[in-house]
Amino acid sequence: MTKRISLTQYLVEQQREHGHIPGQLRLLIEVVARACKRIAIAVNKGALGEVLGSAGSENVQGEVQKKLDIISNEVLIEANEWGGHLAAMASEEMDDIHVVPNRYPQGEYMLLFDPLDGSSNIDVNVSIGTIFSVLRKVGHNRGVSEEDFLQPGKFQAAAGYCVYGPQTTLVLTVGDGVAMFTLDRETGSWVLTSENVQIPADTKEFAINMSNMRHWDEPVKRYIDECLAGKEGPRGKDFNMRWVASMVADVHRILTRGGVFLYPWDKREPAKPGKLRLMYEANPMAFLVEQAGGMATNGHQRIMDLGPTKLHERVSVILGSKNEVQRVTEYHLESAQTPSQE
Ligand SMILES: O=P(O)(O)OC[C@H]1O[C@](O)(COP(=O)(O)O)[C@@H](O)[C@@H]1O
Ligand SMILES: [Mg+2]
Ligand SMILES: [Mg+2]
Known part of the structure; x- marks a missing residue:
């Protein structure tokens, strides 16, 4: 034994x-x-x-x-x-x-x-x-x-x-x-x-609350659209989706078998950076995910580099399998560089 x-x-x-x-x-x-x-x-x-x-x-x-x-x-x-x-x-x-x-x-x-x-x-x-x-x-x-x-x-x-x-x-x-x-x-x-938990760098599973789709920003729409397009789309593979609506359970699945979790900024409350709390949810999960070889950003910056200005600060969160988080973050950076069509 x-x-x-x-x-x-x-x-x-x-x-x-x-x-x-x-x-x-x-x-x-x-x-x-x-x-x-x-x-x-x-x-x-x-x-x-x-x-x-x-x-x-x-x-x-x-x-x-x-x-x-x-x-x-x-x-x-x-x-x-x-x-x-x-x-x-x-x-x-x-x-x-x-x-x-x-x-x-x-x-x-x-x-x-x-x-x-x-x-x-x-x-x-x-x-x-x-x-x-x-x-x-x-x-x-x-x-x-x-x-x-x-x-x-x-x-x-x-x-x-x-x-x-x-x-x-x-x-x-x-x-x-x-x-x-x-x-x-x-x-x-x-x-x-x-021990030594490792998140695979690649995944075919994403976690996001799809009911907020109409409120998302362009880079998030682009990323999820590409996942949904499956084998025939630009990603060339089919993706599965999971959303428990408990961040702990969604992150636990990602630490166990990989995946990407997104709770991004959206247009419902544009003045707020996101729903999740930086100090109680995003920072500890980002620390765990990075320690397991994954990545965690707010779409623009590493979460753990953000300087909080207040205790109950909120933040946009994208974390999990490194290559996917990298991709979503790049989409945000590209979109920030592209002049708006409006
Ligand atoms: O109901 P929604 O908008 O999908 O939100 C789910 C998210 O809200 C949360 O439940 C917020 O946590 P609390 O229950 O601590 O407020 C996260 O765990 C989860 O990712
Ligand atoms: Mg709570
Ligand atoms: Mg919570």
Whole structure:
């Protein structure tokens, strides 16, 4: 029988072999993983745990909060407040940052999360998840403010997600490749089930919400039209389409078998750069995807190079198999160089 490696053993080994996971970061990741286990239990109970349905409130984005959005947020805050070695936290479901109180010495890290991704799928029993990102606090011996969080994604110390699906899987990077851990419900431990995850550079599968087609910009229309044209079209191959409407599940599929995911800017809300959130969704997923050999851009620039101007900033997202993301990005650049016909 092959040896089972737990999350703790994996992190300790990474620390010993590569020396790049400080003790505080290792403990922080373990606390997040423990919180995800508690969220998985709540998700699993479903109607029996009275966790389904709307909470009757709205978040800072004006989106209706589900009960599980709030429960998951509370679980993550509570777990990390005393056990997470943190200076502060920020969440998609909270207007402002949450500074960890009365700590000396103050924690070196800041945690950002989308506590429950794919909220529209909760009540219909489709995969959902938790996405998280870890930043270092620059400048010790002083308080922490929202500005401390406004760092480009390339400075993330760690990122990951947990997908609550047929299996509960934790996917993690600390900047040295991507590892996947499956929750063994009988023992309650996270068991390493994939290491050095690699996204194939080419794919025949795309993920986009096709109902927004009429709102898309030219380069996105061009790319999807070419995919839809199949064997007879310029791409010379047939493409398949998937859209779970939970970013965690769509990205998990891409990390597992390749593909390209797009949630681009569109004309519905032209003033907003996109639907997805830079700090809680795009940055952590971009870090994972790049660590697995893929690519992530907003159509013009690498996502992890973007300098955030506010906590809840939104962004256009194209990520996954390198050659496809490259192609969509080139289409955007070409279109920017072509004078408008209007
Ligand atoms: O319903 P749409 O517009 O296709 O959007 C789906 C997208 O919205 C999201 O659910 C947003 O996440 P939240 O549930 O955290 O708000 C993404 O996970 C997903 O990619
Ligand atoms: Mg989300
Ligand atoms: Mg969410």
